[in-house]
Amino acid sequence: TEVKKIAVIAGDGIGPEVVAEAEKVLKRTEELFGYRFETEHALFGGIAIDEKGTPLPQETLDICQRADAVLLGAVGGPKWDNNPKELRPETGLLGIRKALGLFSNLRPAVVFDCLKDASTLKPEVLEGTDLMVVRELTGGIYFGEKFRRDTENGQEAVDTCAYNVNEVERIVRQAFEIAQKRRKKLASVDKANVLETSRLWREVVNRIAPEFPDVELEHVLVDNCAMQLLRRPSSFDVIVTENMFGDILSDEAAMLTGSIGMLSSASLGEGSFGLYEPVHGSAPDIAGQNLANPIATILSVALMFRLTFGYADAADAIEAAVAEVLDAGHRTSDIAVDKSKAIGTQEMGDLIVAAI
Amino acid sequence: TEVKKIAVIAGDGIGPEVVAEAEKVLKRTEELFGYRFETEHALFGGIAIDEKGTPLPQETLDICQRADAVLLGAVGGPKWDNNPKELRPETGLLGIRKALGLFSNLRPAVVFDCLKDASTLKPEVLEGTDLMVVRELTGGIYFGEKFRRDTENGQEAVDTCAYNVNEVERIVRQAFEIAQKRRKKLASVDKANVLETSRLWREVVNRIAPEFPDVELEHVLVDNCAMQLLRRPSSFDVIVTENMFGDILSDEAAMLTGSIGMLSSASLGEGSFGLYEPVHGSAPDIAGQNLANPIATILSVALMFRLTFGYADAADAIEAAVAEVLDAGHRTSDIAVDKSKAIGTQEMGDLIVAAI
Ligand SMILES: CC(C)[C@H](C(=O)O)[C@@H](O)C(=O)O
Numbered sequence: 001t002e003v004k005k006i007a008v009i010a011g012d013g014i015g016p017e018v019v020a021e022a023e024k025v026l027k028r029t030e031e032l033f034g035y036r037f038e039t040e041h042a043l044f045g046g047i048a049i050d051e052k053g054t055p056l057p058q059e060t061l062d063i064c065q066r067a068d069a070v071l072l073g074a075v076g077g078p079k080w081d082n083n084p085k086e087l088r089p090e091t092g093l094l095g096i097r098k099a100l101g102l103f104s105n106l107r108p109a110v111v112f113d114c115l116k117d118a119s120t121l122k123p124e125v126l127e128g129t130d131l132m133v134v135r136e137l138t139g140g141i142y143f144g145e146k147f148r149r150d151t152e153n154g155q156e157a158v159d160t161c162a163y164n165v166n167e168v169e170r171i172v173r174q175a176f177e178i179a180q181k182r183r184k185k186l187a188s189v190d191k192a193n194v195l196e197t198s199r200l201w202r203e204v205v206n207r208i209a210p211e212f213p214d215v216e217l218e219h220v221l222v223d224n225c226a227m228q229l230l231r232r233p234s235s236f237d238v239i240v241t242e243n244m245f246g247d248i249l250s251d252e253a254a255m256l257t258g259s260i261g262m263l264s265s266a267s268l269g270e271g272s273f274g275l276y277e278p279v280h281g282s283a284p285d286i287a288g289q290n291l292a293n294p295i296a297t298i299l300s301v302a303l304m305f306r307l308t309f310g311y312a313d314a315a316d317a318i319e320a321a322v323a324e325v326l327d328a329g330h331r332t333s334d335i336a337v338d339k340s341k342a343i344g345t346q347e348m349g350d351l352i353v354a355a356i
Numbered sequence: 357t358e359v360k361k362i363a364v365i366a367g368d369g370i371g372p373e374v375v376a377e378a379e380k381v382l383k384r385t386e387e388l389f390g391y392r393f394e395t396e397h398a399l400f401g402g403i404a405i406d407e408k409g410t411p412l413p414q415e416t417l418d419i420c421q422r423a424d425a426v427l428l429g430a431v432g433g434p435k436w437d438n439n440p441k442e443l444r445p446e447t448g449l450l451g452i453r454k455a456l457g458l459f460s461n462l463r464p465a466v467v468f469d470c471l472k473d474a475s476t477l478k479p480e481v482l483e484g485t486d487l488m489v490v491r492e493l494t495g496g497i498y499f500g501e502k503f504r505r506d507t508e509n510g511q512e513a514v515d516t517c518a519y520n521v522n523e524v525e526r527i528v529r530q531a532f533e534i535a536q537k538r539r540k541k542l543a544s545v546d547k548a549n550v551l552e553t554s555r556l557w558r559e560v561v562n563r564i565a566p567e568f569p570d571v572e573l574e575h576v577l578v579d580n581c582a583m584q585l586l587r588r589p590s591s592f593d594v595i596v597t598e599n600m601f602g603d604i605l606s607d608e609a610a611m612l613t614g615s616i617g618m619l620s621s622a623s624l625g626e627g628s629f630g631l632y633e634p635v636h637g638s639a640p641d642i643a644g645q646n647l648a649n650p651i652a653t654i655l656s657v658a659l660m661f662r663l664t665f666g667y668a669d670a671a672d673a674i675e676a677a678v679a680e681v682l683d684a685g686h687r688t689s690d691i692a693v694d695k696s697k698a699i700g701t702q703e704m705g706d707l708i709v710a711a712i
């Protein structure tokens with residue numbers, strides 16, 4: 001079997017703990033399915049700032065570029081929050097996305113049955129919610145020119161939001177393809193009544209749409225989408241949008257499922273390369289205490305198997321194992337109703353590994 | 357008594373119907389409280405496009421500028437949705453905000469007891485929710501330079517987001533003042549980990565904060581705010597943010613109350629001048645059928661009395677009248693549980709007028 005190279009970035013906070021459990025899962029799938037993985041660990045985020053003086057060391061980038069996929073835990077924490085821009089974990093995150101060409105961020109928002117009650121939404125509203133936000137990740141106001149200048153009204157700050165036709169085309173085409181494999185509904189979100197980038201976005205979507213006649217397309221204004229996600233979450237299938245809107249809407253969508261601690265995400269470039277990470281953050285308050293929930297990271301491995309390696313059998317097995325362990329009633333404290341019965345990070349990892 | 361001039365813009369869709377009921381309320385408060393109003397009607401939005409060839413005729417602007425306050429129904433509709441930019445109702449909306457210097461948009465999101473169940477959020481989560489979004493309305497990416505240019509990756513569209521210190525100062529100071537009169541909590545929302553305008557925003561907020569030592573300030577990233585609004589809506593008091601973020605978050609906040617058809621809003625400039633309008637849109641599908649709910653527009657009159665004229669007695673009376681009519685069980689069809697018992701726009705207006 002071909003050896004797949006995986007760059008493993010544990011990161012900060014609970015990152016190392018949840019990644020350790022995901023690595024157990026990798027090992028177990030090697031044994032069971034005969035796949036072969038070679039992992040290489042790399043420093044990134046806060047720990048890289050502390051040890052290397054930069055959130056994204058060149059060596060880390062080299063390791064990622066040599067790899068077939070990247071598994072990321074989480075980065076950031078209060079320790080680095082007041083650092084100057086070049087010394088902040090987020091700067092590393094934006095840098096790695098750009099450097100690896102990860103233009104597409106897939107954030108599935110699904111409701112785990114056992115967590116239905118954790119949502120602040122009424123269960124009957126949530127029923128059947130299973131959507132995917134496809135967020136453009138290397139363009140828009142995140143990466144446009146930024147500067148300050150003096151004016152007669154005091155200092156002025158400027159951010160530039162730009163999108164070209166190619167950037168919009170590749171993400172929109174990908175979103176249509178994803179919708180085609182799901183429930184065949186695509187909501188393209190923009191603010192075409194105000195923004196020029198949104199008008200270009202909508203033109204491109206309308207031009208591409210005829211290539212996917214089986215996909216039902218709707219254009220939704222971003223403010224309206226923020227409302228509709230609350231009003232009728234289950235009516236959405238795939239949502240495609242630009243970087244800044246995607247940041248906001250994917251977090252709203254994740255939160256409304258009540259399952260945010262369990263959600264995985266993928267950032268994809270051209271070809272099959274991808275970076276996989278849990279949606280949750282580095283949770284510095286519970287780091288190092290064997291309290292974190294490793295499921296989102298373990299499911300990120302399943303997503304990697306599915307999207308980058310095409311190992312659907314192993315992906316299915318991991319997802320089934322997670323479901324089995326949850327069905328048996330095992331919970332880490334973040335998702336436990338009775339906290340006194342909660343199990344730790346490692347125990348959860350072991351149970352899932354055993355169930356694969 | 358001094359005569360107050362009110363520019364009345366009925367607009368499109370249900371606009372004329374709901375504004376007509378609000379005018380009955382104006383008349384009744386004249387009789388009861390001895391105030392004197394002079395109303396002048398103006399064309400705006402779709403109807404102005406049809407009749408004058410522009411969404412914001414100069415005459416309308418003149419009428420508004422002569423007035424002490426503006427009452428607006430709603431604008432827009434599918435009829436004008438595919439028009440070129442200069443012939444779209446939204447362009448008039450952006451134009452009137454800029455021309456009248458309405459830099460501050462107040463959108464209260466409160467839960468009406470009788471509508472608690474209309475929300476998709478669980479009642480226990482919603483309990484006590486009463487927040488106000490203070491949105492900057494004449495700056496940011498809405499009003500920055502916009503253009504297209506050709507690149508090797510196809511045509512590129514560009515929007516510019518700019519804020520200067522003065523623009524941030526005036527809206528932030530106003531938000532602090534509002535918080536001081538409420539529960540003394542202010543959440544300033546930005547994306548300071550990515551945007552230069554947000555970093556300027558946060559600097560200004562931090563510089564002004566010591567002037568309001570009694571107000572508890574938190575900085576919240578916009579993506580996190582979209583989540584926290586869902587998770588803990590009642591913990592927010594005043595939220596202040598820039599134009600684009602405010603557009604999204606105020607709609608999310610309004611929707612989660614379940615009371616969106618009942619919410620009013622104010623857009624304020626320097627001094628006491630203000631434009632008042634319901635949060636809901638022009639609802640072309642139910643226009644002209646005596647089906648619309650006039651309460652949000654009537655409450656916009658109360659807000660005008662309170663904020664622009666300082667007529668707290670009349671504002672209180674209107675709000676009490678609305679509460680009384682709702683408590684008595686009267687409902688328009690949008691908020692009726694039993695639609696067969698719903699009353700019409702005019703009946704609702706008459707009942708409220710009678711209850712003042
Ligand atoms: C940390 C931040 C720069 C980042 C983003 O805004 O993209 C995060 O919010 C995310 O969504 O991955």
Ligand SMILES: CC(C)[C@H](C(=O)O)[C@@H](O)C(=O)O
Pocket residue numbers: 193194223446449450603
């Ligand atoms: C119609 C549109 C231009 C407007 C805005 O984005 O400001 C509307 O959504 C609003 O919030 O008043």
